[in-house]
Amino acid sequence: MKTEMRHAMRVIVRKKLQSLLGMLGLVAAVIVPAMAYAEDAPRRPNIVIILADDMGFADMGSFGSEIKTPNLDSLAKAGTRFTNFYTHASCSPTRSMLLSGVDTHLNGLGNMNEWIAPNQAGVPGYEGNLNNRVVTMPQLLKGAGYHTYMVGKWHMGKAPDQIPAARGFERDFSLLDGGGSYWDMTNITAAVPKSLFTEDGRYLTKLPEDYYATKTYTDKLIGFIDANRGDGKPFFAYVAHQAPHDPYHLPRDWRNRHPGEYDKGWDQVRQERLKRQVEMGIMPAGTELAERMWFVPDPIVLAPASRYILGKKMELYAGMVENMDFHVGRLIDHLKKIGEYENTIFIFFGDNGAEGTDLFGMIAGSPGSRDNLYAAITWSQTHPNAWGDPGSWVGYGPMWAQVSMTPFSQFKGQLAEGGIRNALIVSGPNVKRPAGSINDGLMHVADLMPTLLEVAGTSYPKASQPDLPPLIGKSWGPVLAGKADSVRTEQDYLAWEVFGNRAVRQGDWKLRWQLKPYGKSDWELFNLAKDPAERNDLAAQNPDKLKAMLVAWESYVKANNVILPSRGPYDTLEKDMPQRVTVHPGFPPLIYQRQFVPPKEMLADPKP
């Protein structure tokens, strides 16, 4: 008995010791570099990551848009634009990889919190929040002597041990939810009617006076920066703007800056953007536009009222982007004013493809449902003149999402290029490439972790904490330094899975498996160098390539414990959506016909 007790005690003590050592290891990983870098901190650059929410590849002037983004364009002009940069297809998975450098299926966002499938529930890596098995970028940068600030949308957990303050941010002003009002604490559903915010680790009971998300986030960040300016330490700022995620809430004077400009319809705007992209060198000459989604009409068939209403939604979206750009400009100006601009690395991109799904309709669209009744009270300012006000909900739909993702196919949530490829701008002292240059090296959001640890002069503590999941990214150091055009070889691959959709990118090739009706529910193979719009499935013609890339996919599944979901948002889509057909330009001729005007000399009145 005594022996058993002694053994049990020994086991308990050993476990406690291991736990303590593990904690000490983490603490050491965080603290030791801080001590080491306390003296030389001023030489290291500040880091500002600006993340736009649901903003498309083609929405900045420097990426071919007619939307006016002079401040973001100024970063592009001073730095480098990257045209082959990948995020994930949806919000929290991208953010989790950004801050952890670890694949979603290991970092807790193997699925979005909102869609964890029955067969994924309870499995490590599928917690629906950034799990505690990963160490975060702010934790490591804080340990390396950086101030760490966050403003904006978090969307990776709401419990006290999951919020930004618990994951390494020294100061924060954060929206914990995935979306909601820009004006107040109104959230989307009857089940979760109130948005949660934290400030410096405390849950807010109310919002500041004169709150407007994009403005307030910027104000707060400027305040954080100024508060610690005197100590000479560099800062890391994660500016996770809610904009331009729907609902398009926007101050009144930003709503009418493109009156009637989009009444011409999405096809023409896409063509115009692609033309500019080719002229700029963002896309190669000869690039084709992706086919218009089969359920989106040619705007030529629409009545003026519909063109106006749909065009006005895009006007609002453009305003959202321009307003965000304005506040980015405020931040840039402030850093210039305090003398920190030249020593700041700016990294700007969108978190996934533009949003083409009717989120509000999905939630509140069923008359008589709980959320429909909630929407009747809180989200029913539906008149176009109310768009932008509290209580309005405007999203611009799949037609404009495709415009935002010009020239790519599909949009957010999909693993087509329109869901995962985004515009990236990097500028600052570490960027030695020619100012205003464009690079098409293969990049990934998870690369940020090793890149920025390198910038900060620290490293991922895998050696001291072997239980940490591996980083999947590669440092951009050589590319930013102008010593390489890509950090990836032809053999390196990137892979994704969410909602059961799958993809692998390797060199110029992409393997894609998308559920019907967006995909074939089968593997498709594309050569993105020749076909960035993914128009031509080459799987049948390239069985060897298909096979080789399937090996990469299997390797990815195994390495990251990918569990395909048993349920998901696509469950009934094939039946609910219009039957998929191929969209051929000019078909059917019926809708492109014009009134025939006979020759004048052949006109006559009827004979008596």
Place this chain on the structure above:
Amino acid sequence: MKPINWLRLVFATMLAASALFPPQALAQVPGRFYWKNLSGGNALPLIYNSMSGNTNPFDPSHTVSPGGSVDATLAMAGYAHTFTLADRSAMAAVIFPMGRISGQVTAAGNAFNQSASGFGDPTLEFNLNVLGPPAQKNIPDALRYEPGVSIDLLADLALPVGEYDSSKPLNIGQNRWYGRLGMPTIFQIGPWVPGRRTTLEFLPAVWLFGDNDDYVGQTMETDPLFQLDAHLTRDFTSRAWGSLDASWYSGGQATINGVQGEKLNNLGIGFTFGYTVNDSLNLTFGYKSTINDTGPGDLRMDSFMVTLVYGWHPLIEGFKRLEDE
């Protein structure tokens, strides 16, 4: 709400509001009278007024009969059409007043206790916007309409063809030409969203009167009458609205056979409640009354008014037919 439904609501509200209302009754029109709508729209207003006071409500000069007491029932039917003129919103209309009047008045030193009935003087009206949003030539224009600061030029002309008995001072027709020049002005306050619209509206106007050379056997001349109407209007819901109304009258001194009467300097106040019943039908109810009316020479009049305006536009009618298929 679908775009077309918004269009219908916008059209119904604006068409009904901007259809004709009785300029005679206290010489005042309700608020929202000069909101603009889609060019090519039509309206038929039907108006019922019940009035009492010391003046003939069919006569916009409001010549006071000291000690008089008049009751009148006035109805009006009209037709209005909106169109585009030089890229501006315009409206042309005609109004046909009719009704009964009875009471005791003093004219030319004689007391009359009489009544009259029949058709009044038809009035032609033309209104042109000169400052503000451009004409609503198509549906997107109509959906984009917000008055902001909007100023119109207005002209009315009454034709002296109504029932008139020269032996009586109370008549439905006025036996003289008269008309009005005005400048309807709208200030939009806040958002232009059905359910939340607020406006402050003014109508400064001058009434001009020809001579009535057979007013109970005498000649009546009337000086120009300046009138300022003001309305503070506010939506209650997307279909219901209300307004506080005020009118100030100054001038309009009548001279009968060289004997001058009193100049008007009076204030009337009231309220209006409006409701858009459906795409085509708008209803208002209002009451107004003079307030500084205790002196024997002061204008004294009050009025209940109910209006029913039926409006239509070929486009809206077409949508209805398609829906009924």
